[in-house]
Amino acid sequence: MQTTRRRTVAVCGSGAADTPPAVLEVAFAVGRALVDAGFRVACGGLGGVMTAVCRGARASDRWTEGTTLGIVPTYDASTANPYVDVVVASGLGLARNVVLVASADAVVAIGGGSGTLAEIALAWQLGKPVVALDVGFGWSHELAGRAIDDRRPDTLRRASTPEAAVAAVRAALDAP
Amino acid sequence: MQTTRRRTVAVCGSGAADTPPAVLEVAFAVGRALVDAGFRVACGGLGGVMTAVCRGARASDRWTEGTTLGIVPTYDASTANPYVDVVVASGLGLARNVVLVASADAVVAIGGGSGTLAEIALAWQLGKPVVALDVGFGWSHELAGRAIDDRRPDTLRRASTPEAAVAAVRAALDAP
Amino acid sequence: MQTTRRRTVAVCGSGAADTPPAVLEVAFAVGRALVDAGFRVACGGLGGVMTAVCRGARASDRWTEGTTLGIVPTYDASTANPYVDVVVASGLGLARNVVLVASADAVVAIGGGSGTLAEIALAWQLGKPVVALDVGFGWSHELAGRAIDDRRPDTLRRASTPEAAVAAVRAALDAP
Amino acid sequence: MQTTRRRTVAVCGSGAADTPPAVLEVAFAVGRALVDAGFRVACGGLGGVMTAVCRGARASDRWTEGTTLGIVPTYDASTANPYVDVVVASGLGLARNVVLVASADAVVAIGGGSGTLAEIALAWQLGKPVVALDVGFGWSHELAGRAIDDRRPDTLRRASTPEAAVAAVRAALDAP
Numbered sequence: 146m147q148t149t150r151r152r153t154v155a156v157c158g159s160g161a162a163d164t165p166p167a168v169l170e171v172a173f174a175v176g177r178a179l180v181d182a183g184f185r186v187a188c189g190g191l192g193g194v195m196t197a198v199c200r201g202a203r204a205s206d207r208w209t210e211g212t213t214l215g216i217v218p219t220y221d222a223s224t225a226n227p228y229v230d231v232v233v234a235s236g237l238g239l240a241r242n243v244v245l246v247a248s249a250d251a252v253v254a255i256g257g258g259s260g261t262l263a264e265i266a267l268a269w270q271l272g273k274p275v276v277a278l279d280v281g282f283g284w285s286h287e288l289a290g291r292a293i294d295d296r297r298p299d300t301l302r303r304a305s306t307p308e309a310a311v312a313a314v315r316a317a318l319d320a321p
Numbered sequence: 322m323q324t325t326r327r328r329t330v331a332v333c334g335s336g337a338a339d340t341p342p343a344v345l346e347v348a349f350a351v352g353r354a355l356v357d358a359g360f361r362v363a364c365g366g367l368g369g370v371m372t373a374v375c376r377g378a379r380a381s382d383r384w385t386e387g388t389t390l391g392i393v394p395t396y397d398a399s400t401a402n403p404y405v406d407v408v409v410a411s412g413l414g415l416a417r418n419v420v421l422v423a424s425a426d427a428v429v430a431i432g433g434g435s436g437t438l439a440e441i442a443l444a445w446q447l448g449k450p451v452v453a454l455d456v457g458f459g460w461s462h463e464l465a466g467r468a469i470d471d472r473r474p475d476t477l478r479r480a481s482t483p484e485a486a487v488a489a490v491r492a493a494l495d496a497p
Numbered sequence: 498m499q500t501t502r503r504r505t506v507a508v509c510g511s512g513a514a515d516t517p518p519a520v521l522e523v524a525f526a527v528g529r530a531l532v533d534a535g536f537r538v539a540c541g542g543l544g545g546v547m548t549a550v551c552r553g554a555r556a557s558d559r560w561t562e563g564t565t566l567g568i569v570p571t572y573d574a575s576t577a578n579p580y581v582d583v584v585v586a587s588g589l590g591l592a593r594n595v596v597l598v599a600s601a602d603a604v605v606a607i608g609g610g611s612g613t614l615a616e617i618a619l620a621w622q623l624g625k626p627v628v629a630l631d632v633g634f635g636w637s638h639e640l641a642g643r644a645i646d647d648r649r650p651d652t653l654r655r656a657s658t659p660e661a662a663v664a665a666v667r668a669a670l671d672a673p
Numbered sequence: 674m675q676t677t678r679r680r681t682v683a684v685c686g687s688g689a690a691d692t693p694p695a696v697l698e699v700a701f702a703v704g705r706a707l708v709d710a711g712f713r714v715a716c717g718g719l720g721g722v723m724t725a726v727c728r729g730a731r732a733s734d735r736w737t738e739g740t741t742l743g744i745v746p747t748y749d750a751s752t753a754n755p756y757v758d759v760v761v762a763s764g765l766g767l768a769r770n771v772v773l774v775a776s777a778d779a780v781v782a783i784g785g786g787s788g789t790l791a792e793i794a795l796a797w798q799l800g801k802p803v804v805a806l807d808v809g810f811g812w813s814h815e816l817a818g819r820a821i822d823d824r825r826p827d828t829l830r831r832a833s834t835p836e837a838a839v840a841a842v843r844a845a846l847d848a849p
Contacts, residue, residue: 150750150760151738185739185759210679211713211739214759220590220775220799222678231713231742231759232678233776238572238588239423239443240416244772247415247748248761258470263442267415269435271748294434326574326584327562361563361583386503387537387563390583396599396623396766398502407537407566407583408502409600412766414748420596423572424585447572591775591795592768599767610822615794619767621787646786 153185153214154314155249157264158194158257159283168256168280169197174307175253175278176201180208182311187249189242190215190225190232194255199228216245243267251276251314254301256283265301269293274317277301278310329361329390330490331425333440334370334433335459344432344456345373350483351429351454352377356384358487363425365418366391366401366408370431375404392421419443427452427490430477432459441477445469450493452486453477505537505566506666507601509616510546510609511635520608520632521549526659527605527630528553532560534663539601541593542567542577542584546607551580568597595619603628603666606653608635617653621645626669629653630662681713681742682842683777685792686722686785687811696784696808697725702835703781703806704729708736710839715777717770718743718753718760722783727756744773771795779804779842782829784811793829797821802845804838805829 156175158168176198179186186202188195199213215229220236235241242264246252252268253276254261262284268275277289289303302317304310332351334344352374355362362378364371375389391405396412411417418440422428428444429452430437438460444451453465465479478493480486508527510520528550531538538554540547551565567581572588587593594616598604604620605628606613614636620627629641641655654669656662684703686696704726707714714730716723727741743757746769750762763769770792774780780796781804782789790812796803805817817831830845832838 150753150755151758153760209737209739211737211758214761216761222776225678227678230679230739232681233742233744233761233772235772236590236775237416237592237765237772238419238590239446240413240419240589243414243416243419244761244763244765247764248750258472259442259445262469263439263446266435266439266442270415270439293438296434326577326579327582329584385561385563387561387582390585392585398600401502403502406503406563408505409566409568409585409596411596412599413589413596413768414764414766416765420585420587420589423588424574589768590771591798592765592771595766595768595771610824611794611797614821615791615798618787618791618794622767622791645790648786 151183151185152250152318153187153248154179155187155245155252156194156198156255157188157252157261158255159261160189160191160193160195162192164193168194171278171280171307172197172255173201173204175255175310177205178307178311180205180212182315183207185212185214187214187216187245189245190217190229192226196226196228199226203228216241246273247271249273251317253278253310253314254285256280256285258283261285266293269297272297274314275301276304276310276313278304327359327361328426328494329363329424330355331363331421331428332370332374332431333364333428333437334431335437336365336367336369336371338368340369344370347454347456347483348373348431349377349380351431351486353381354483354487356381356388358491359383361388361390363390363392363421365421366393366405368402372402372404375402379404392417422449423447425449427493429454429486429490430461432456432461434459437461442469445473448473450490451477452480452489452493454480454486503535503537504602504670505539505600506531507539507597507604508546508550508607509540509604509613510607511613512541512543512545512547514544516545520546523630523632523659524549524607525553525556527607527662529557530659530663532557532564534667535559537564537566539566539568539597541597542569542581544578548578548580551578555580568593598625599623601625603669605630605662605666606637608632608637610635613637618645621649624649626666627653628656628662628665630656679711679713680778680846681715681776682707683715683773683780684722684726684783685716685780685789686783687789688717688719688721688723690720692721696722699806699808699835700725700783701729701732703783703838705733706835706839708733708740710843711735713740713742715742715744715773717773718745718757720754724754724756727754731756744769774801775799777801779845781806781838781842782813784808784813786811789813794821797825800825802842803829804832804841806832806838
């Protein structure tokens with residue numbers, strides 16, 4: 146019987162097909178580094194940053210089947226990108242984003258528009274550590290280092306590289 | 322048979338018991354002015370700004386039973402403030418915020434922390450007009466006049482008074 | 498300030514366009530009788546029995562705007578039938594059925610297939626009184642007078658007429 | 674890159690602590706046999722049949738981390754039984770049951786009360802093959818071999834043993 150369940154990190158970012166290649170490279174590196182560090186990787190299961198993160202997770206030497214979790218908005222599991230191992234076909238529309246961040250021990254945001262902003266705000270409300278990867282634009286850029294409101298003493302942890310993001314996740318989860 | 326259904330405006334803001342009285346007065350005035358203008362008023366059904374908005378709605382001469390809608394997070398309808406006419410006891414937790422903004426024709430944000438920020442972001446994603454009442458602090462203050470991302474050509478409409486907020490809602494909904 | 502909120506009864510039944518006219522007549526009569534008795538009427542907001550119930554509610558002399566609540570599965574409020582006053586555009590798919598029964602003080606089932614069966618079971622789980630209108634077929638027919646499981650001491654209350662159904666709702670809600 | 678995602682089977686049954694040992698043994702055997710056959714096993718993540726199924730899955734020689742998925746009703750992942758690998762902390766209350774069956778390729782019901790009945794009905798609505806393990810009582814007993822309504826040409830597949838249940842799942846999923 147396991148005594149410590151594998152921890153899960155949700156990665157949030159744009160699902161747009163025209164996401165800049167540099168951002169997708171960062172997302173790929175985050176996915177791989179998270180799995181290298183022993184985490185499960187969760188996301189919204191679709192394209193753009195979500196696909197890149199799952200691809201990165203699959204590229205880790207520590208990837209095993211079941212490492213990537215994708216919670217998609219519809220009942221159609223085939224909408225999940227092919228690098229998702231575990232598909233939750235929620236049928237909940239945007240409410241799936243609440244389920245995603247709620248199921249994570251920590252959240253990493255990469256750039257992002259309104260969807261990512263909602264996920265950052267929800268994660269904050271739910272008391273999850275949030276790491277904002279500063280890719281130079283988007284809500285992770287704008288909010289890095291800030292507090293969302295005063296209900297928590299901490300801030301969104303700013304990270305400049307995928308490695309720093311994973312280190313920030315570990316630091317947050319290992320804090321007393 | 323009705324041909325045009327009554328339009329609904331969701332009002333978002335802090336549920337905290339220590340919300341400043343000046344903000345509650347603004348929320349009350351928004352609730353009343355929305356009902357004066359013929360709208361149904363929806364909110365998260367709980368305290369703080371939510372109670373003030375519903376109280377204001379009840380104070381309008383045009384209030385009738387059924388004018389205020391409160392979507393609460395638990396299955397306990399008795400958590401709704403006493404000025405809510407129609408209680409949706411969602412049991413959905415924070416996901417009820419998605420249902421709230423999705424059920425509105427437009428959204429008015431008043432101050433607010435992470436919950437209001439999530440609602441603003443979700444409303445933006447869902448294509449709803451968003452009016453940000455600038456009460457000098459909170460996310461409605463910070464985001465008034467801005468776009469959340471580039472998926473829409475518009476911005477959060479800034480309003481300085483309750484009357485201006487209702488006028489902005491009407492302008493947004495009556496735009497071609 | 499109201500001290501006793503208006504009670505809400507959810508009515509469940511088939512949304513199919515080919516629902517037998519006799520069943521639609523029963524649904525219409527249930528909707529009207531519930532509003533005559535002072536209740537708000539809630540349903541899934543779409544066609545078939547749902548439309549008939551809302552039409553009936555509108556036909557009551559005691560109908561006022563806001564009396565009928567429809568919780569539809571998508572974000573498209575225009576899918577609600579025209580007799581729904583308050584539309585909740587949930588975007589939750591089938592999960593909207595949970596929200597529907599949870600928001601009701603009691604549930605009336607009229608015939609029905611798998612959707613109605615799920616609503617009966619969910620209402621039972623949530624501790625709501627359930628009245629099964631025996632229209633000669635469907636799950637309300639099959640389960641009338643039965644218990645769903647042993648977590649509750651009562652049964653689905655069998656009713657043979659719309660009037661008896663409303664009387665059963667009142668008896669259940671007024672029981673000590 | 675995987676071309677065929679691992680298929681998931683949801684197992685539904687009572688979460689009660691006083692579930693008869695014989696039923697828990699059946700659930701354990703179903704969990705193990707499903708993983709032996711290559712499936713991922715999903716459930717509501719809590720006790721009773723849910724714990725037994727996950728324990729059984731863990732007992733399979735083919736179990737690897739990530740094989741068991743538990744979708745719990747609250748935001749508290751620690752409520753998941755210790756044999757759940759992947760926890761979705763949905764916060765959705767009973768609506769999590771919709772997400773559970775929607776995320777499965779097929780559903781196996783074992784005994785069960787109102788919760789299981791709702792899951793059977795929802796699975797039927799969503800077009801999922803449903804196998805009813807006849808353990809002599811509960812809704813899987815009562816509905817085995819029946820259709821829930823006429824929207825589908827098939828019935829709940831009756832199985833008398835765990836092995837037969839898994840064979841029925843395979844037959845259903847491999848049918849043309």
